[in-house]
Amino acid sequence: xxxxxxxxxxxxxxxxxxxxxxxxxxxxxxxxxxxxxxxxxxxxxxxxxxxxxxxxxxxxxxxx
Amino acid sequence: xxxxxxxxxxxxxxxxxxxxxxxxxxxxxxxxxxxxxxxxxxxxxxxxxxxxxxxxxxxxxxxxxxxxxxxxxxxxxxxxxxxxxxxxxxxxxxxxxxxxxxxxxxxxxxxxxxxxxxxxxxxxxxxxxxxxxxxxxxxxxxxxxxxxxxxxxxxxxxxxxxxxxxxxxxxxxxxxxxxxxxxxxxxxxxxxxxxxxxxxxxxxxxxxxxxxxxxxxxxxxxxxxxxxxxxxxxxxxxxxxxxxxxxxxxxxxxxxxxxxxxxxxxxxxxxxxxxxxxxxxxxxxxxxxxxxxxxxxxxxxxxxxxxxxxxxxxxxxxxxxxxxxxxxxxxxxxxxxxxxxxxxxxxxxxxxxxxxxxxxxxxxxxxxxxxxxxxxxxxxxxxxxxxxxxxxxxxxxxxxx
Numbered sequence: 236x237x238x239x240x241x242x243x244x245x246x247x248x249x250x251x252x253x254x255x256x257x258x259x260x261x262x263x264x265x266x267x268x269x270x271x272x273x274x275x276x277x278x279x280x281x282x283x284x285x286x287x288x289x290x291x292x293x294x295x296x297x298x299x
Numbered sequence: 300x301x302x303x304x305x306x307x308x309x310x311x312x313x314x315x316x317x318x319x320x321x322x323x324x325x326x327x328x329x330x331x332x333x334x335x336x337x338x339x340x341x342x343x344x345x346x347x348x349x350x351x352x353x354x355x356x357x358x359x360x361x362x363x364x365x366x367x368x369x370x371x372x373x374x375x376x377x378x379x380x381x382x383x384x385x386x387x388x389x390x391x392x393x394x395x396x397x398x399x400x401x402x403x404x405x406x407x408x409x410x411x412x413x414x415x416x417x418x419x420x421x422x423x424x425x426x427x428x429x430x431x432x433x434x435x436x437x438x439x440x441x442x443x444x445x446x447x448x449x450x451x452x453x454x455x456x457x458x459x460x461x462x463x464x465x466x467x468x469x470x471x472x473x474x475x476x477x478x479x480x481x482x483x484x485x486x487x488x489x490x491x492x493x494x495x496x497x498x499x500x501x502x503x504x505x506x507x508x509x510x511x512x513x514x515x516x517x518x519x520x521x522x523x524x525x526x527x528x529x530x531x532x533x534x535x536x537x538x539x540x541x542x543x544x545x546x547x548x549x550x551x552x553x554x555x556x557x558x559x560x561x562x563x564x565x566x567x568x569x570x571x572x573x574x575x576x577x578x579x580x581x582x583x584x585x586x587x588x589x590x591x592x593x594x595x596x597x598x599x600x601x602x603x604x605x606x607x608x609x610x611x612x613x614x615x616x617x618x619x620x621x622x623x624x625x626x627x628x629x630x631x632x633x634x635x636x637x638x639x640x641x642x643x644x645x646x647x648x649x650x651x652x653x654x655x656x657x658x659x660x661x662x663x664x665x666x667x668x669x670x671x672x673x674x675x676x677x678x679x680x681x682x683x684x685x686x687x688x689x690x691x692x693x694x695x696x697x698x699x700x
Contacts, residue, residue: 246351246628247635249683250601266635266679284330288323288608291600291628293349293369 236280237298238287240268244294251295254286255279268294307616309409309576310335315388315398316414317341319349320581320603322369324412325380327611337380338406340398342387342415345437346375351600353440354464355630359472360444364437388415391557396576410614413554413565413579414607417547417598422456425518430525430540434465435547446540449473454528454536456515457544458485460629463498465542467631470507477508477536479515479528480545486629490638493648494662494674497655498631505632510536547598549583564596569620571610578613580606590622590693591641599627624689628679634658637679640672640689652681661685669695 238258247266251259258279260269275283287295312328314321317339325337341347347369356362375382383404390399397407419433432443443465447453451474455466458480466478466485482488484495485502499509510530519527519535527535549564559573560566564585571578571586579586581603585596597606602625609621628637646664653660653676661682664672669692675682 246630247637247679248601248626248628249637249679250626252683253686261680261683263680265677266637266675266683285608288327288330289601289604291351291604291626 236275236277236283238270238273238275238283239296239298240270241294241296242267244292246292246294248291250289250291251286254289255282258283259286308333308335309614311408312337312410312412312614313396313398313406313408314339314412314414316412316416316581316583317343317347317382317384318414318416318581318603319347319369319600320416320607321412321414322347323604323607324414324580324611325378327608328614329378329380331611331615333611333615336408337378338408339380339382340386340388340400340406341382341384343436343438344385346370346372346382346384348437349600350435353437354434354461355468357437357440358434358444358465358468364441367437388553391554391559391577393558393574393577409576411577412610412614413573413577413583414581415550415553415583417582418550419547420543420545422515422518422543422545425525425541425543427523428518428520428525429523430538431518432540432542434461434542434544443540443542447472447474450475452537452539453477453542454479454538454540455542455544456480456528457542457546458482458487458511459544459546460486460489460627462542462544463502464629464631465544466502466507467505470502470505471632476506477510477538478502479510479513479530479536481512481514483512485509485511488644489642490636490674491642491644491646491648491664493655494636494676497658497676498634501632501634501658547582549585549596551583566594569622570613570618571606571621572613578610580610586621588622589620597625599625601626622693624686624693633677635675635677635679637675637682638672639674639682639686640664640670640692642672642674646671651685653678663688 387401419435463485484499487495514531565579567586569587659677670688673685
């Protein structure tokens, strides 16, 4: 699985961090998404799919 | 008796409503392996699109309307669902789980998901007046955008989230903007007096004229066009264009004779069930939130997604109450506000991080000794990190009144 984030679309909701904190974080100053692991291991795949699904700005794209 | 994994899952699902919550229901069903037939009925002709950009990027012209589409045509096709668009549900028959549409279609399913959202409220008597707008749909946003140009005198009626966003966007485009409504400051109902006071300063600095604290009693017109907004005081605010943003009504007219309980939305149990096999999601759903111990209806983008994911799970047998910590955000000028949880009007508010005067802070809202909500102003991460305090507050036993 490859994770791609669109910083321009991100609204800093942080819902992705709540869903998959080993894969996503937020910048301190403006809350924009920080991708910690663009090729997350299989055991995190379901969490990452949830993170992409709950993103209110559709800023996370997955290539499976 | 069937022994396959899908045992118990309905053979056909009908989703009434093709916006964020309807689409997410479908996507989640497929993601969780549902292989039955899915039909989505939508009243607008457009493929599913996103609403938050309508009052910001689409209205300002920064985005072409296509960019607000929720999914590409290719992704939609891969869902293997039948999209029936441009046709509206007009009646539900509970016994047969059938929905009749305006064009005369009869759609039947084993499970029905009501996702018809809300409709913008209008001012009585304004329907045929040129220059009067609401903003709920993509077509509304494009019509409003076409009606605005620098120098237009725009009056925004309604000081809630949507009205405040429209005022900010229009002001940024160089319009002469007045914001009016019965409360004393922008979003006073949504964020309380402390933060709405900061918002009032922000709008004033940016040149929006605030004429708040007065009800609107009607519009003035000439030659079929709006010319102004009349306040309860008798004063008239001159206008070339007016946006009415005074809230929205659940789109439940089509359910009036269905026998379902309708009371400010489709009334549901804690599993978002209106009755066996019939669910409601998104803005139209009013369900029993077990953490709060009361019915709630949320009109925000995040709930549309999260509730749809929960209902898709229910349809497939998850059997878990839906009790979220709500979340919404608003962007106005350079201010990004993030709100987690509930901000009751009687809450005690403390700034727990940052600085109010620097306009970078986190405010915590407490009611009856429990943290119910957190608001970040240009501090999104710091606000989100306090979300757990709200979860703990919801988990604590409800106080007795």
